[in-house]
Amino acid sequence: MEKVRTRFAPSPTGFMHIGNLRTALYGYLFAKKNNGQFILRIEDTDLERYVEGAIDVIYNTLKEANIVWDEGPDKDGGFGPYVQTERKDIYLKYAKELIDKKAAYYCFCDKERLDSLTNETGIKRYDKHCLHLSKEEVEERLARGDKYVIRQNMPTEGYTEFDDMVYGHVSVPNSELEDQILIKSDGLPTYNFANVIDDHLMQITHVMRGNEYLSSTPKYNLLYDAFGWEHPKYIHLTPIMKDATRKLSKRYGDANFDDFIQKGYLPQAIINYIALLGWSPKGEQEKFTMDELIEKFSISGLSHSSCIFDPDKMKWLNGEYIKELPFDEFMKHAIPFFEQSEIKGKYDYQKLGKLLQTRIEIFSEIPEKVNFLAHFSKIDPELYNNKKFKLNGTVAKGVLETSLPYFEQLNDWTEDKLHETILAIANKLETKSGQVYTALRIAFTGVAVTPGGSVEMADILGKEETLIRLKKAIEWL
Ligand code: GLU
Numbered sequence: 001m002e003k004v005r006t007r008f009a010p011s012p013t014g015f016m017h018i019g020n021l022r023t024a025l026y027g028y029l030f031a032k033k034n035n036g037q038f039i040l041r042i043e044d045t046d047l048e049r050y051v052e053g054a055i056d057v058i059y060n061t062l063k064e065a066n067i068v069w070d071e072g073p074d075k076d077g078g079f080g081p082y083v084q085t086e087r088k089d090i091y092l093k094y095a096k097e098l099i100d101k102k103a104a105y106y107c108f109c110d111k112e113r114l115d116s117l118t119n120e121t122g123i124k125r126y127d128k129h130c131l132h133l134s135k136e137e138v139e140e141r142l143a144r145g146d147k148y149v150i151r152q153n154m155p156t157e158g159y160t161e162f163d164d165m166v167y168g169h170v171s172v173p174n175s176e177l178e179d180q181i182l183i184k185s186d187g188l189p190t191y192n193f194a195n196v197i198d199d200h201l202m203q204i205t206h207v208m209r210g211n212e213y214l215s216s217t218p219k220y221n222l223l224y225d226a227f228g229w230e231h232p233k234y235i236h237l238t239p240i241m242k243d244a245t246r247k248l249s250k251r252y253g254d255a256n257f258d259d260f261i262q263k264g265y266l267p268q269a270i271i272n273y274i275a276l277l278g279w280s281p282k283g284e285q286e287k288f289t290m291d292e293l294i295e296k297f298s299i300s301g302l303s304h305s306s307c308i309f310d311p312d313k314m315k316w317l318n319g320e321y322i323k324e325l326p327f328d329e330f331m332k333h334a335i336p337f338f339e340q341s342e343i344k345g346k347y348d349y350q351k352l353g354k355l356l357q358t359r360i361e362i363f364s365e366i367p368e369k370v371n372f373l374a375h376f377s378k379i380d381p382e383l384y385n386n387k388k389f390k391l392n393g394t395v396a397k398g399v400l401e402t403s404l405p406y407f408e409q410l411n412d413w414t415e416d417k418l419h420e421t422i423l424a425i426a427n428k429l430e431t432k433s434g435q436v437y438t439a440l441r442i443a444f445t446g447v448a449v450t451p452g453g454s455v456e457m458a459d460i461l462g463k464e465e466t467l468i469r470l471k472k473a474i475e476w477l
Pocket of ligand 1 (some may be wrong): 213
């Protein structure tokens with residue numbers, strides 16, 4: 001079998017949509033699975049859409065996502081340049097070859113004329129007017145410097161057909177194919193032309209891309225045919241949906257890789273989740289390393305219907321990845337979120353981190369999980385009610401009053417000693433330790449749910465703050 005070569009061909013728009021990243025991922029997985037090569041090509045011929053710094057966004061995203069390209073603008077594999085605006089002359093040369101073959105032609109029609117071409121159904125379609133210009137007239141107008149585009153000369157009868165590896169057999173009546181522009185008036189190619197030239201010259205064997213290009217693919221195949229080139233194999237991917245009817249799109253916000261990173265998702269969790277969004281491995285496994293994805297990936301597992309993006313599922317998966325991080329690594333991600341919280345600079349982040357690593361699904365949950373520490377106001381006695389530990393406001397008051405001197409006398413403020421102290425208090429009160437732990441936890445924090453028990457809370461607050469709170473809590477009962 002020929003060597004598999006796939007490519008990811010993003011346009012530098014300034015952000016990486018989750019759908020684009022999935023396309024990149026599948027192209028990468030398929031290439032690696034087949035010991036092939038994965039090529040990065042920048043499709044920047046639409047100058048109006050160009051955004052400063054956008055190429056760096058592409059590089060950084062792929063690097064963070066651990067999608068490694070074998071060839072690209074910064075890694076010449078002998079098929080460059082890999083940035084389309086640097087290939088301008090190449091496209092022009094091939095467009096002229098098509099003109100010679102009568103598969104394309106110069107068009108000088110101005111906007112006014114084009115605007116007047118709306119047919120009875122409201123569809124604008126070019127009427128091949130300039131196809132019929134004489135050779136002399138074309139040469140004269142070119143010499144005069146008239147503005148022109150180059151259009152593809154489509155057949156008007158018959159069908160163009162091809163087999164897509166996901167969508168199966170696709171057949172389009174040629175009468176529906178417009179004479180699309182190949183070279184624009186600024187001399188740059190359209191996507192419709194550049195993708196064919198580049199995929200051929202870069203020896204791409206499998207074209208993987210979004211299904212929005214499926215219906216145009218017959219036009220591309222006609223170009224391949226006109227040149228006498230072999231078609232690549234096509235793998236059009238089904239869309240990712242926001243819900244049953246709407247596609248997940250940048251218009252709805254929050255589908256950008258960077259936004260997820262900002263919210264505290266881990267790149268490997270995002271990759272793992274989107275790998276499964278449109279591809280199913282055999283079996284029940286849900287967590288995959290990149291190497292496992294490469295090993296398991298197959299075109300036959302690609303979904304034939306659209307799939308719905310499930311934010312809760314991705315969040316859950318992210319939580320699983322967070323739990324497995326080495327603690328140092330966890331803290332590296334967590335610290336910026338502690339810094340954004342109301343306890344910024346107070347309390348020990350490491351101690352809180354130990355409690356939170358198993359309790360959060362995304363790092364941005366950290367502030368909401370720790371902000372309670374920054375507040376302490378009158379505790380409603382009802383908060384102490386707890387059937388299991390036979391606890392209520394009155395019982396709690398007794399527990400807290402008995403506890404106060406024990407804590408005042410405790411100088412070695414460590415978790416072990418705090419535990420011992422609480423057991424001693426329970427002993428003295430002849431009650432279950434659970435009752436004492438619970439009453440104290442509420443007294444120290446003033447909230448019902450905390451990421452850790454009374455010992456951890458007292459340890460984090462420190463002796464001085466704990467005693468202040470304990471006294472206040474007694475006063476409020
Ligand atoms: N530049 C196109 C896009 O960003 C690439 C489509 C393709 O992969 O051929 O949508």
